[in-house]
Amino acid sequence: MVLAGIGIKELPSSSIILIEEEIGSIKGVFVQRTAYNMAKEGKKVLYISSTRSEDEVVNEMNLFKMEIPESMKLIGNSKAQLTLMEILNAEKAKKFLKNQNLDESVEDMYSFDVFVIDTYSYLFMDESFDRWLSSFEQILEIRKNENAIFIITTDVGVLEERVETTIRSLVDGIIQFKVDKTGNKVNRYMLIPKMKGLLPMDKIVPFKVTGEGILLDVRERVG
Template sequence: MDYSFDGTGGYRVPTGVVSLDVQLGGGVPPGTTILLLAEPGSSAEVFAQQFIYGGLKNHEDVYYFSAEHPIQEIVEDMKNFGWNIEKQIDEGKVDFIDAYTARVCNILPKNAACNLSAKDYLKLNTDTMNQLKAAATKERKGSYRGVVDSISYFLRSYELSSVIEAIEIISSIGKLTNAVQLVMMTDGMHDPIVENTLKGVCDGVIEFRMRERGSEIERSILIRKMRGMIPPDKTISYNITNKGIELETTTRVL
């Protein structure tokens, strides 16, 4: 893994979004678990995909736990930004954990369900929370990073105490292995007490925001907190380009 030196004696793991790494002094501290709190439509999923692609470029293995989207959809969406990871998948550098198929295939029409493999049928009796914990605690060789997409599904389906326990496991394993992990969450979907609880549990919190200004939509990032650093005191505007998320070089209060 390549680390950047932040000038204070600490090291940072690059996120894969160069302009964000500049704001973070080179990246985030090893072993950091980040809550990615995003408004619908803010394209936080692009950031998550850019994050795992950045890990592969940084010679890390990656895992992506998906309870919200089919795996093939994620792979195809990444190709739209030039992030073709099929070779890395074949090489075992990418570990996709498909919790989406397991939870929806029992409600699919018969003509769709009949195309599922025997392995997919076995997943019908797999508890998604156990899948998440197994993904977090799986022994991985070398440096790696991970994404949980998303914790909102678990908050809709499980008791808060169970979700907090899972995040604490993810965070603890990350600290032991120096893995940087993103836990995605939909902003505005949950009770403020729930949101604040998760903000408190995670090492870092990055919020993706949107608002309308006239006929335009403005998107911005707020780094609410990050372990080991003083976060910027301004929101940072960003654009979605054919290369992914790009932050504006000049920050401004929105």
């Protein structure tokens, strides 16, 4: 688990975790490694990409020495909200997966433990608040009924401000990736203002991106 160095060995069960970044690729690296680790632990993971194909996600993960585990399934170029909700609905997912010509062995995997939606904001950037809320309420219901973990990524500023504020209030955890540019140097750091079951962190955590993914500099953390 990427966050193990700061005392978070696993994400809370039955939760929605929001991963925010001001336009960039760090959040993708984070959710891919997180999904990979959870799948390696035996959890059934469905990774949905709204902007990239399955092959592109695989290639990105291979750059960081990750091969897709059997318990992790990919669906790429998922640009339609209706399609997204069909995938997330446990009663419809089995039929959807079959129609996508995925391996027949996934027919019994219509109930997943973890859903990754990357990038969530892309799907709703032109929608009204009411239409977005109706869709998000379905995710809240699935989380409750299926005891599932949702990991959703957003680019800050893509969704209207009211939507972004409401998402932050409804989710169970928030992980923010930020960049500070000083001269010709780029400093990257992470902030976790909210996480179910934990006290809010009062310090930022610097990190670097290496060939293994995200490496936290825990020496900077106090408390």
